[in-house]
Amino acid sequence: MTGAGEAAPARRRGLTVLPLVALIFYDVSGGPFGIEDSVRAGGGALLPILGFLVLPVLWSLPEALVTAELASAFPTNAGYVAWVSAAFGPAAAFLVGFSKWASGTLDNALYPVLFLDYLRSGGGLVLSPPARSLAVLALTAALTYLNFRGLHLVGLSALALTAFSLSPFVALAVLAAPKIRPSRWLAVNVAAVEPRAYFNSMFWNLNYWDKASTLAGEVEEPRKTFPKAVFGAVGLVVGAYLIPLLAGTGALPSETAGEWTDGFFSVVGDRIGGPWLRVWIQAAAAMSNMGLFEAEMSGDSFQLLGMAEMGMIPAIFARRSRHGTPTYSILCSATGVVILSFMSFQEIVEFLNFLYGLGMLAVCVPPVVLITTVMCLASARTLVVSAAVAVAGVAMYYGVEHMKATGCVEFLTPVPPDSLRGSSSSSSSSAASDNGGDDDVEDVCALLLAAGEHAGEGVSVSKENY
Numbered sequence: 001m002t003g004a005g006e007a008a009p010a011r012r013r014g015l016t017v018l019p020l021v022a023l024i025f026y027d028v029s030g031g032p033f034g035i036e037d038s039v040r041a042g043g044g045a046l047l048p049i050l051g052f053l054v055l056p057v058l059w060s061l062p063e064a065l066v067t068a069e070l071a072s073a074f075p076t077n078a079g080y081v082a083w084v085s086a087a088f089g090p091a092a093a094f095l096v097g098f099s100k101w102a103s104g105t106l107d108n109a110l111y112p113v114l115f116l117d118y119l120r121s122g123g124g125l126v127l128s129p130p131a132r133s134l135a136v137l138a139l140t141a142a143l144t145y146l147n148f149r150g151l152h153l154v155g156l157s158a159l160a161l162t163a164f165s166l167s168p169f170v171a172l173a174v175l176a177a178p179k180i181r182p183s184r185w186l187a188v189n190v191a192a193v194e195p196r197a198y199f200n201s202m203f204w205n206l207n208y209w210d211k212a213s214t215l216a217g218e219v220e221e222p223r224k225t226f227p228k229a230v231f232g233a234v235g236l237v238v239g240a241y242l243i244p245l246l247a248g249t250g251a252l253p254s255e256t257a258g259e260w261t262d263g264f265f266s267v268v269g270d271r272i273g274g275p276w277l278r279v280w281i282q283a284a285a286a287m288s289n290m291g292l293f294e295a296e297m298s299g300d301s302f303q304l305l306g307m308a309e310m311g312m313i314p315a316i317f318a319r320r321s322r323h324g325t326p327t328y329s330i331l332c333s334a335t336g337v338v339i340l341s342f343m344s345f346q347e348i349v350e351f352l353n354f355l356y357g358l359g360m361l362a363v364c365v366p367p368v369v370l371i372t373t374v375m376c377l378a379s380a381r382t383l384v385v386s387a388a389v390a391v392a393g394v395a396m397y398y399g400v401e402h403m404k405a406t407g408c409v410e411f412l413t414p415v416p417p418d419s420l421r422g423s424s425s426s427s428s429s430s431a432a433s434d435n436g437g438d439d440d441v442e443d444v445c446a447l448l449l450a451a452g453e454h455a456g457e458g459v460s461v462s463k464e465n466y
Contacts, residue, residue, distance in 0.1 A: 019155030026295035039260035041197035045249035078306030079213030180250035
């Protein structure tokens with residue numbers, strides 16, 4: 001086994017608040033594209049409006065706060081894998097890392113599909129199945145290459161994409177204002193409600209706040225940057241959902257609830273503003289899917305890099321390109337996207353929600369009821385495939401441990417706790433005294449990581465360690 005410094009060049013820390021806000025926005029949302037099905041599944045406007053008002057408080061904000069706190073304490077690309085390792089040991093951390101990487105790869109398989117759905121909606125481009133498959137492959141290859149070129153470029157691009165993706169909905173809200181009838185927001189057809197589709201749509205559009213933690217090793221001053229970026233992203237996500245939803249459902253007759261399916265916002269734009277607004281929304285959807293793909297690919301690939309630096313997976317996944325990006329981790333994630341892209345939109349959403357729930361149960365227990373509800377509504381196929389992924393994760397963990405023992409594959413030694421600290425070890429004593437609170441947090445972080453590394457050896461951490 002080799003040291004961490006032999007596998008990759010020095011980390012390039014550079015993400016600041018605004019690029020990180022944009023990346024978190026795309027990790028979680030990317031705009032109102034994809035929330036349309038919640039209106040149909042909710043039997044009208046009332047349930048999705050209530051959902052996007054209540055669930056951010058019950059689910060999104062707590063998860064965002066957990067992410068901000070733990071990413072500040074563990075500024076490493078392993079993110080939530082490091083959290084679980086410190087609390088429950090390496091075996092649980094590996095299983096969480098594998099299930100959440102699989103969930104994230106599934107999530108990324110949605111975006112080429114959504115891109116083509118928006119081109120097709122409203123009488124746009126219609127492709128035959130073979131041509132559609134080729135288009136998915138071409139999109140995946142192009143977006144993967146952009147991610148390969150550097151995280152700094154991805155962060156700056158995410159800022160521009162955020163502005164462009166939300167711009168047509170500002171116009172939509174202005175044009176819809178004279179046509180809005182507030183009574184339409186209270187419409188609900190109980191007989192048309194589909195709980196399974198409704199909860200899957202709501203949950204999918206409001207989770208993944210913890211995904212940004214896998215970029216903590218690339219963030220400038222994570223203890224200051226992460227809390228600011230997370231709070232900014234929460235407000236941006238909620239506003240990006242509610243404003244277009246209120247405008248569209250308030251301006252169109254309640255009887256159109258059954259028409260709200262994936263890509264319907266372009267139709268809403270056509271009915272309210274005309275063809276020019278429909279084309280604008282379709283273009284925004286296409287650009288948004290680029291941002292979603294890039295943010296998800298970054299999180300997934302840097303997670304694998306962080307796991308390799310912890311010695312959990314082979315060292316090859318920690319190797320960086322000249323652009324500072326993890327080459328083999330990106331290729332691994334892209335391969336998973338291509339394999340899974342044959343599934344339908346609803347199947348992918350249901351599957352990734354189930355796997356995401358498995359991972360979150362190990363990280364943060366509350367709110368277990370919401371996660372369990374989503375998982376219990378899954379189809380038999382989802383249960384079988386998800387169980388297969390869980391079994392494969394266990395088998396892979398012991399397979400990797402066997403490879404470590406035999407030395408047939410190169411692995412990195414786990415990164416020492418001191419190297420995960422956010423501040424430089426060479427800082428002066430006066431600076432250390434000025435930041436005594438940060439030093440205390442770093443000491444606790446080091447102790448937690450040390451406890452996690454020795455969890456299986458019966459080593460305890462007592463007050464004397466402080």
